Amino acid sequence: xxxxxxxxxVVALGMVAPAAASEQNxxxxxxxxxxxxxxxxxxxxxxxxxxxxxxxxxxxxxxAAGDTKSExxxxxxxxxxxxxxxxxxxxxFNLLAWILPLAGIxxxxxxxxxxxxxxxxxxxxxxxxxxxxNGRFSxxxxxERRVDEELARYDA
Amino acid sequence: MAGxxxxxxxxxxxxxxxxxxxxxxxxxxxxxxxxxxxxxxPQFTLPQLGxxxxxxxxxxxxxxVVLNFWASWCGPCKDEAPLLESAWSRYKDKGVVxxxxxxxDFDVDAQRFVDRAGITYPIVxxxxxxxxxxxxxxxxxETWFIxxxxxxxxxxxxxxxxxxxxxxxxxxxxxxxx
Numbered sequence: 001x002x003x004x005x006x007x008x009x010v011v012a013l014g015m016v017a018p019a020a021a022s023e024q025n026x027x028x029x030x031x032x033x034x035x036x037x038x039x040x041x042x043x044x045x046x047x048x049x050x051x052x053x054x055x056x057x058x059x060x061x062x063x064a065a066g067d068t069k070s071e072x073x074x075x076x077x078x079x080x081x082x083x084x085x086x087x088x089x090x091x092x093f094n095l096l097a098w099i100l101p102l103a104g105i106x107x108x109x110x111x112x113x114x115x116x117x118x119x120x121x122x123x124x125x126x127x128x129x130x131x132x133x134n135g136r137f138s139x140x141x142x143x144e145r146r147v148d149e150e151l152a153r154y155d156a
Numbered sequence: 157m158a159g160x161x162x163x164x165x166x167x168x169x170x171x172x173x174x175x176x177x178x179x180x181x182x183x184x185x186x187x188x189x190x191x192x193x194x195x196x197x198p199q200f201t202l203p204q205l206g207x208x209x210x211x212x213x214x215x216x217x218x219x220x221v222v223l224n225f226w227a228s229w230c231g232p233c234k235d236e237a238p239l240l241e242s243a244w245s246r247y248k249d250k251g252v253v254x255x256x257x258x259x260x261d262f263d264v265d266a267q268r269f270v271d272r273a274g275i276t277y278p279i280v281x282x283x284x285x286x287x288x289x290x291x292x293x294x295x296x297x298e299t300w301f302i303x304x305x306x307x308x309x310x311x312x313x314x315x316x317x318x319x320x321x322x323x324x325x326x327x328x329x330x331x332x333x334x
Contacts, residue, residue, distance in 0.1 A: 054265065
């Protein structure tokens with residue numbers, strides 16, 4: 001149990017460390033992927049518009065000045081608005097953009113589960129089991145009589 | 157009972173799909189829709205470049221307005237700026253205002269552009285580009301002309317202005333024969 005817990009902690013730390021390093025020492029390519037060109041609305045990495053070139057120059061200068069990733073993004077949001085971010089910030093009203101897809105998936109899974117449950121119950125209800133049959137399948141009396149006749153003829 | 161639940165779920169699914177399609181159609185229809193000439197100019201209040209003081213388009217009611225959308229990185233905007241500055245000098249005492257709207261730009265670049273071009277007419281900063289969609293602006297520079305009643309008149313010039321087009325449309329905005 002302790003080993004498992006330690007393993008989880010090590011994996012979690014392994015994921016947190018690069019994120020912290022990226023926040024403190026961002027690179028131009030990763031910021032280009034997380035920002036949008038305000039004129040062409042493409043990823044900054046894919047855009048060759050004049051304002052995209054100017055934004056890249058700004059980002060390089062801010063990285064050289066030692067700004068963190070959040071600080072650089074915040075300065076760009078101040079100049080161009082939140083539409084410059086490729087993903088909405090995880091705060092305020094924008095939090096809905098993160099929560100709603102997850103809520104949708106959970107709701108859809110619930111609906112599918114509910115329908116599957118109802119469907120399986122419906123099928124069971126359609127096949128009533130005779131309590132005296134001890135779980136065995138019971139034949140129509142006429143069919144049972146004919147089977148008995150055939151078996152008797154076969155034995156004879 | 158199961159049949160009723162099924163019908164309600166189907167109706168809800170159809171409603172959701174219909175709403176999404178309606179939203180998509182509305183977005184496509186609304187996007188960068190250019191306002192009609194003769195209609196009231198879309199109103200806005202924006203901070204002036206280099207200050208926190210806000211300027212409302214409505215404050216120019218009673219004057220003809222040359223509304224010019226620009227950005228510092230736009231080459232033709234550099235060529236056009238002297239024409240606009242010249243028109244502002246000649247017409248500011250005759251009831252004409254030249255109003256620049258700078259968008260999709262850095263503050264510092266916009267201020268440098270204004271200083272270098274020697275622009276003295278008012279400039280507002282539209283940091284979020286909120287006016288661009290209302291005026292159907294798809295590139296820079298673009299210019300609209302507004303008369304004293306606040307209506308869009310003359311031509312919507314999408315691209316650099318010529319001296320002739322500027323003079324002609326200012327006269328139209330002033331209600332003079334073009």
